[in-house]
Amino acid sequence: MKIFNASQVKEADTISIQKQNITSTELMERAATKAFQWIQNKFTNTETTFHVFCGQGNNGGDGLVIARLLKKEGYNVSATIVEGAGKPTDDFTINLDRLKSVGLEPTLNYAEAEKKQVIIDTIFGIGLTRSLNDEVKKVITYINNTKAVKIAIDVPSGLFLDRKTEIAVQSDYVLTFQVPKLALYLPGNYPYVKAIEVLDIGLDEACIAETETNYYLTDNQVASQIYKPLSPSAHKGTQGHAMIIGGSYGKMGAACLSAKAALKAGCGLVTAYIPKCGYTIMQTYLPEAMVLTDSDEHIQEIAFDLEPSSIGIGMGLGVEKETQRSIYDFFLMKPTKTVIDADAINILSKNKKWLELLPQQSILTPHPKELQRLIGEWDDDFDMLEKLKTFSKQNKVVIVAKNARTIVVDGDTVYVNSSGNAALATGGSGDVLTGILTGLLAQGYNNTEAAVLGVYLHGLTADIAIKEISAHTFTASSIIDYLSQAYKQIDKV
Structure with a gap:
């Protein structure tokens, strides 16, 4: 299985949107739905409580979709928008409105998260290139200190794909999209990654096949x-x-x-x-x-x-x-x-x-x-x-x-x-x-x-x-x- 870097993943997203004649919002819905389905299969009891931490970029948009789908399926779910975690993208804004339409209003307060059994981390994704500000570090530290099960979407927030990570969410599960990311498997990042699931979100197969890489994940098929x-x-x-x-x-x-x-x-x-x-x-x-x-x-x-x-x-x-x-x-x-x-x-x-x-x-x-x-x-x-x-x-x-x-x-x-x-x-x-x-x-x-x-x-x-x-x-x-x-x-x- 090929391992892609951040630019290769973004290119595959762009080509898939063009060739499949879909919008970026529709691709976000598809990806987040795959993550939701994994979560639903893992936590079948609708009494399980969730708290979704969202940044304001596209990774946060994924979190808003997951929160909406959990809400519609009858789970007890709340959501927090983390201030200082990026600027609102168009897809984030669209999904924020959709979340509110099902009766779930995200807050800026995360004091209740400690009582939740499962925390879903969607603060930052693979596009993170800058050091985190103190407010975001505070939120990540808070998440790491809770006893909740932690699920990171695509990558744990704070994890850099191309350099040493200073602080990141210490996830129990990482649900990463389409292809593995090298940083998830490196020794220095072991504290942030316990288990990894690669979710197929239907990106263009020809693009995946034609993209050249020197990095591979050895699995049963290989x-x-x-x-x-x-x-x-x-x-x-x-x-x-x-x-x-x-x-x-x-x-x-x-x-x-x-x-x-x-x-x-x-x-x-x-x-x-x-x-x-x-x-x-x-x-x-x-x-x-x-x-x-x-x-x-x-x-x-x-x-x-x-x-x-x-x-x-x-x-x-x-x-x-x-x-x-x-x-x-x-x-x-x-x-x-x-x-x-x-x-x-x-x-x-x-x-x-x-x-x-x-x-x-x-x-x-x-x-x-x-x-x-x-x-x-x-x-x-x-x-x-x-x-x-x-x-x-x-x-x-x-x-x-x-x-x-x-x-x-x-x-x-x-x-x-x-x-x-x-x-x-x-x-x-x-x-x-x-x-x-x-x-x-x-x-x-x-x-x-x-x-x-x-x-x-x-x-x-x-x-x-x-x-x-x-x-x-x-x-x-x-x-x-x-x-x-x-x-x-x-x-x-």
């Missing part, structure tokens, strides 16, 4: 388009051979999880290259794996005479001097289809001249601290994205920047993952991801395909699991356990 079903004639020799290099004394679990995840991701064979201390552990945990061993407690020399289809390296590896030298020698071997994770990334961060030795089209999978050590500090999320794109292009690698909403960067192209939840915040989750990515590479996916599909499957396991078990009890092994169901879900699309 994942299913990448996914390659197993051939009826497949055998272990056609499904690829993955090698997992990692583990050290006390950290063998990381390599074990990666090896099992690679096999469960669908590759035909897995070989684990580990220190001798992990031999019995690996053979017991995963009898399907073949095992090669190095020194006793940590890897000192990486040498093998087989030709794996892909390699995952770094999980539980340690950063001893001998291990660092072994990584350098490994890069000199010019391996292909390599996933570089954990301590292998940390070793690179300590030896940045080695970046020029990176296998081309590798996948790097840093978590936030590892990423910081790798590319340096960044001013805000937008600066981070630019640094990621620069790093990816300079080193010809794909980066999987792990976070609550993981981002895959391939040169100038950015894929934001939509699957996953807080259940994944558990030790070993990243080791499993590396195994999945390595298993996909072994099967013939290119590095971008493997990264986008693997990250989505990884998150999807948690989405499926929390319908059956508590997020608190979800572990890295649970990801592997639910991987089969995740595959089945994308195979149905």
